[in-house]
Amino acid sequence: MTAQSREAAFERSQIIRALLVHPLLHRRGRHIRTLDLARRHQAELRRWFDHHIGWQLHVERDRLRLFKIPEAPGRRDIEGPTARQSALYCLLLAVLEDCGRQTVISELAGKLTAVTATHTALRRFDATVHRERFDLVAMVRLLCRHGVLTPTGEAGTAREQEKEYVAGSGDALYDVDHRTASLMLAAPVAPAQAGGPDELIDTLGAGQGRTADEMTRQALMRRLVDEPVVYLDDLPGEQRDYFLAHVEELLAALRLGLDTRVEVRAEGAAIIDEELTDLEFPMTSAPSFAALVLADRLCSEVDSRSPRRTFVPHPRLLELTAEVAADLLKVITSINGHPIDAIRVKEVALPILIRLGLAEHISGGIRIRPGLARYRAQPGLGARKGAENLMLFGAHDLPSSPTLPSEDDSDEPL
Structure with a gap:
């Protein structure tokens, strides 16, 4: 390979x-060069995504x-939009088609009320309800982050x-980027042509003329x-079965395509690259600190058992979160403004571990996943925070096994 090709x-x-x-980049700031390079390499990029992942660029x-x-579209980030908010987001994209170059929240609310009153299969939007106004503003802000809407005044x-609108008075004015709005929905078929919600993604599994092996490989790559x-x-x-038979081929595609490191163990695999995942372990908030401390307690809980068991029943989990609460009280006084106790620690810390695939709910308690060992505290060094050189499954994975070839609707403040 020549220097130019490298x-x-x-x-x-x-x-x-x-x-x-x-997945959506605009020509501004640090992405200007990215878009210039993408236009230069667009043929190769389209081929890579189509061949390896099955996604359109x-x-x-x-x-x-x-x-x-x-x-796995059924999985939802616990910090992401609720089901109601997601529905409102899609409906906002639909009603924006009838807006001009600018719009205000009250106009969007009126259009949502009209369209949901017309289509009986939709839950009606009621702007007189505080929660509905809250969810509407939350999705307007998400549209702003995606570049569909831009406040005409200063951000503050x-x-x-927006806060005044949620409270029952006030309004806010936005510029509308209709071109960006038209690119927001990612579905193999246009919503107007789908017979129902499931059909929006059915054609992805249909393979579009690909062989069974190609479809399986792309499904694995999407997960990875x-x-x-x-x-x-x-x-x-x-x-x-395909993963076990073609692990080196999959690793090579990821390493070459993403310029990253992939760790594979008997229990599974993951890309070890903090820049790539949008689900990186948070490091600055009280809930994330609580989650790190709980991760260490859970690892110790499994290590102390003979034989090892990865199941932690609810009563024992409360005992562990009580221990975590006692530790937290030595360094912080509250979590999100609430007193620290076992219940509060469980409510804020456990969902973070579950969202990251480090634990899961099962009947009667939780099951610890092997990846949790990455965040086990090291003696004298404090909690592990996911640096790139940390092993995903830890020096002593949970449970030990031979290795493969390695290489709510709560009204939160707006």
């Missing part, structure tokens, strides 16, 4: 990495859009106006690039 491969890997984290001068469709002023940890026990039988 440079081209590196440029493509940087674009792929950027798109996996931010759209390239134009001012926007770069990767139409990501998760392999818009924020105050889009999930914090992929456990073999969670995979359908054909995917697990």
